Amino acid sequence: MYVILSMILSGSILLLLFIVLKKIFKESFDYKLQITVLKVCLLLFILPLSFIRDLADIVLYDISGINFTDMTLIKGSIPTVIFTDGDIVVNPAMHTMIGIFILWLLLACAICAYHLFLYWKSKKFAFSSAEAIQSDPLCSFLKDQAKAMNIGREIKLYQSNAIVSAYTMGTLHPVIILPANRVEAEQKIIILHELRHIKNHDTLINFLCLICKGIYWFNPFIYVLDSLLKQTMELVCDDWVTQQLNQDSKFLYARLIITMSRKQSLSGKYSSYFTKNQKKLEERVDCIMNKQHKNNFRHFIATITAVVAIALSSIPAFASPSIQILRGDDADFFGLNSPKVIGSYYDYGSDYDDIWDIEDTAEIPIIYDEQFISKDGQIYDMTDGFPEPRFNCDHVFTDGEYMKHIAKSNGGCVIRFFASQKCQICGYIVVGELLREYSYTKCPH
Numbered sequence: 001m002y003v004i005l006s007m008i009l010s011g012s013i014l015l016l017l018f019i020v021l022k023k024i025f026k027e028s029f030d031y032k033l034q035i036t037v038l039k040v041c042l043l044l045f046i047l048p049l050s051f052i053r054d055l056a057d058i059v060l061y062d063i064s065g066i067n068f069t070d071m072t073l074i075k076g077s078i079p080t081v082i083f084t085d086g087d088i089v090v091n092p093a094m095h096t097m098i099g100i101f102i103l104w105l106l107l108a109c110a111i112c113a114y115h116l117f118l119y120w121k122s123k124k125f126a127f128s129s130a131e132a133i134q135s136d137p138l139c140s141f142l143k144d145q146a147k148a149m150n151i152g153r154e155i156k157l158y159q160s161n162a163i164v165s166a167y168t169m170g171t172l173h174p175v176i177i178l179p180a181n182r183v184e185a186e187q188k189i190i191i192l193h194e195l196r197h198i199k200n201h202d203t204l205i206n207f208l209c210l211i212c213k214g215i216y217w218f219n220p221f222i223y224v225l226d227s228l229l230k231q232t233m234e235l236v237c238d239d240w241v242t243q244q245l246n247q248d249s250k251f252l253y254a255r256l257i258i259t260m261s262r263k264q265s266l267s268g269k270y271s272s273y274f275t276k277n278q279k280k281l282e283e284r285v286d287c288i289m290n291k292q293h294k295n296n297f298r299h300f301i302a303t304i305t306a307v308v309a310i311a312l313s314s315i316p317a318f319a320s321p322s323i324q325i326l327r328g329d330d331a332d333f334f335g336l337n338s339p340k341v342i343g344s345y346y347d348y349g350s351d352y353d354d355i356w357d358i359e360d361t362a363e364i365p366i367i368y369d370e371q372f373i374s375k376d377g378q379i380y381d382m383t384d385g386f387p388e389p390r391f392n393c394d395h396v397f398t399d400g401e402y403m404k405h406i407a408k409s410n411g412g413c414v415i416r417f418f419a420s421q422k423c424q425i426c427g428y429i430v431v432g433e434l435l436r437e438y439s440y441t442k443c444p445h
Helices: 002-028 031-046 049-060 092-128 137-148 184-199 202-215 220-242 247-261 281-289 296-313 315-319 328-334
Strands: 080-084 087-090 130-132 156-160 167-169 175-179 271-273 324-326 370-374 379-381 397-407 413-423 429-440
Touching: 002 031, 002 049, 002 092, 002 220, 002 296, 002 315, 031 202, 031 220, 031 296, 049 315, 080 092, 092 130, 092 167, 092 202, 137 156, 137 184, 167 184, 167 202, 175 184, 184 202, 184 220, 184 247, 202 220, 220 247, 220 281, 247 281, 296 315, 370 413, 397 429
Parallel strands: 080 324, 156 175
Antiparallel strands: 080 087, 130 156, 167 175, 167 271, 370 379, 370 397, 397 413, 413 429
């Protein structure tokens, strides 16, 4: 669950920071920088960064197979993966996390399939009233401009009497549909605008926004992001097209946008439109007629601030609780071969009738990381190593236990108890078999 929450939090934080930066830097926060931040914001809503981080860690450990039934997992709220003998074992928390993520992924796929079906229907309807332009000066203009813009995809050109505003459909195989009632000069400007949409993959961005709105329908920030993306994508295209035009063509471009915006066209859910009924029409015309005058120093500061904002907003994704990976090259270290692991996750074929609680083990006297505990409760420091046996000592042994406390890099620890004997004369210790072992997800000692 925390994976999805971290995605929502990261995307929402960046969107808020974007709005603040736009208010502060104004023209210095230019359209290219704006669209970059907004696209990153969309990716933060889509990409499960924390899950990818954890998955990469697991994959890098050279996974050879998954087996969920080798062990009975009994405790642990931290999602955990344990490697042992080429297999992977997960605990219930990991099962839950995987289940939630799979449900989220299935929902995303279902919404994607639904919109693909609607896109197919809208494309079929659009082509029913459009005719392909094959031998026309506009086709030559389209090919020349696409080549100049390094667009390697094949682009088809259509025209229709049923539309008043041009639009582009498709990402891999884009199609531009032009209104048939426009003069050649206007058509060429429209083609330039739509080619920029294709170059920027704006139809794909629109589609991803639809997926996000389907998944995060309850989040108002998604609708704000969708609106800002659509508005900024148009401004980015307008700004680029304007740089290709002379002053007279700019007037023609501005008039064309105003004229087309007065009439509603087909639904633009799956298309990049030349223009629609726009609340921000004034800003688009201003973008065309008045070049942005940005202060280079302020633009540099705005860029640095935007990078910092992206980094800060991604913190919730990367700082979210990570999957704990217990590396099973040494299975004994994690108690996988011992009769019992207490206070952590596993009961591996235990012969005991009861399962101890972690609170019971907290009363174990741990003064040193390595110590000998005699039957009468005396504790001896073994941290510096075992005393060497005296050659001429007639050993008189007393029974007890040798205890070793091992701190783990993830903040947990393991405690092992071995059957032991200690010579009362020279201090020599004989360590026998492992009696029991306790594992803590968080070291309390």
